[in-house]
Amino acid sequence: MRRKDADMSATTASTRPGRPGRHRDRFHRGATRWLILAVVGLVAVVMVTPFALMVMNAFKSPSDYSSGSPLALPTEIYTDGLVYFWHRVDFPIKLWNSIWTSALVAVLGTFLSLFNAYAIGVGRVRGRAWIIAVFMIANMLPQEGLIYPLFMMARRVGLTDNPWSIVIIFTVIQSAFGTYLLSSVLGTFPRALLEAAELDGASRWQILWRVVYPVVRPTMSVLMIFFFIWTWNEFFIPLVMLTSGDTQTVPIALSSLQGDRMLDVPTLNAGALVSLIPTFLFFLVFQRTLTRGVTAGAVK
Incomplete structure (x- = not known):
């Protein structure tokens, strides 16, 4: 058994x-x-x-590029295009202009979005839905429709060919999106937490920095990174507002390589490669901050 x-x-x-x-x-x-x-x-x-093709063509000579195809490997490493672009557009000045204007817009736009969203989402102002709708419409307006009144206003206040005009314009433009995003987040903020802080004697300014700001700080870090990249890549408005070489940014420097009847493709690829390196390093440095901000926002 x-x-x-x-x-x-x-x-x-x-x-x-x-x-x-x-x-x-x-x-x-x-x-x-x-x-x-x-x-x-x-x-x-x-x-x-596309990035591999850009790197490959950046180290080709003009004769090598014209005799072969864009997909062919370079017969020799040609670095004169990088040197020519660096000196022709005075790249260090363009790089510094892009860095400080983009960084300033990122900081100012993010905190302006916080102040607006705090008044709309937590303060519960009248006509809150209409105000948010106005910010949404402002995000949809094309830059071509805004450039003439912006240029005339900058001219009247003496900010033509001045990087501060770019800072002011893009701070307002970027904060429209940031206000819409943060106001939707603060609209669901626990009222009991705010009332408890008021009972403890906290002022509105203290509630903002000690209660609200620690909660939305990850979202603000994501906004700051996006605002920096978006401002860095802007082309049309800086092209109209900034006319001298000492005030222009990196995207405008790239456009100056294209002539009416002639286009040096290897030099253009070399300039695009040099211009891409700062944003690539910026993304590597703040990649963990971006990931944490998106994850924290998703969890909350």
């Missing part, structure tokens, strides 16, 4: 329905993972290809 019971238990264990299904599920999950990984890898290759 013991032998029969042992044989029956061994047979039941070997033919247990869960085990083959479990191995089959593992196999299917593994195949799905490899398929997703292959698709992600293909998308990554497609996204990296």
Whole structure:
């Protein structure tokens, strides 16, 4: 009887329905993972290809580029295009103009968004929905429709060909989006927490910095990074507002390489490569801050 019971238990264990299904599920999950990984890898290759072509053509000579194709490898490493771009556009000045204007817009725009959202979301001002709608409409306005009145106002106050005009304009433009985002976050802020702070004798300024600011700080860090990148990449308004070489930014420096009848493609690629390095380093430095901010905002 013991032998029969042992044989029956061994047979039941070997033919247990869960085990083959479990191995089959593992196999299917593994195949799905490899398929997703292959698709992600293909998308990554497609996204990296333009940057690889830019780097490859940045180190080609004009004769090498004209005799071959843009997809051909350079026959020699040609660095005169980098040097020519650096000296022709006076790149250090353009780089400094882009850095300090973008950084200032990022800081001022983020805190202006916080003050506006604190008044709208926590202060519960009248017509809150209409005010948020106005900020949404402001985000949709094209820059081509704004450039003439902005230029005339800058001219009247003496800010033509002045980087501070760019700082003021983009601080207001970027804060429109930041106000819309932060006001939606602060609109769901716990009222009990605010009332408890008021009962403890905290003023509105203290409530803002000791209660509200620690909660929205991750979201503000994400906004600050976005505002910096968006302002760095702006082209049309700085092109109209800044006319002299000492006040222009990096995107305008790249556009100056294109003439009416001639285009030096290797030098243009070299300039794009040099201009890409600061933003790439900025993203590497603040990548962890961006990830933490997005994750904290999602959890809250």
